[in-house]
Amino acid sequence: MCPSMDFSQKDNACVVIIGGSKSHLPYIFAAKKVGLITIVFDRDSNCPGEEISNMFFKLSTHDIDGIVARCVLLQDMYTVSGVITCSSATEPQVAAAKACEKLGLRTVSMSTVQAATNKKLMKELFVKNGVDTPEWV
Numbered sequence: 659m660c661p662s663m664d665f666s667q668k669d670n671a672c673v674v675i676i677g678g679s680k681s682h683l684p685y686i687f688a689a690k691k692v693g694l695i696t697i698v699f700d701r702d703s704n705c706p707g708e709e710i711s712n713m714f715f716k717l718s719t720h721d722i723d724g725i726v727a728r729c730v731l732l733q734d735m736y737t738v739s740g741v742i743t744c745s746s747a748t749e750p751q752v753a754a755a756k757a758c759e760k761l762g763l764r765t766v767s768m769s770t771v772q773a774a775t776n777k778k779l780m781k782e783l784f785v786k787n788g789v790d791t792p793e794w795v
């Protein structure tokens with residue numbers, strides 16, 4: 659999310675947060691603080707984010723196609739301002755990027771997601787771009 663954006667004029671502006679674990683709570687609270695409707699996806703219907711979000715869907719953070727499809731449906735009812743995750747797992751990051759692409763939102767590229775989640779590729783890019791990095795086998 660861009661902290662300089664004014665969401666107060668969009669009554670139905672929302673952010674989709676992929677994951678409802680304890681580590682996602684600061685994102686839910688921050689989104690609510692700027693007036694966004696929070697929509698959380700997680701497979702655990704007892705996750706902490708379920709209680710504090712405005713809307714919750716029991717949906718695995720690894721279900722990339724399901725997340726993208728649900729975001730497209732949500733776009734018909736809300737102004738989806740962003741799709742985010744703080745997960746270090748590949749699938750939620752891919753899902754966030756693909757959902758944003760599908761909705762026409764700014765996002766990181768798929769090549770960036772791949773570089774961030776594939777250690778071998780990450781190391782190759784470090785070496786190629788002169789970033790010091792320990793050898794890795």
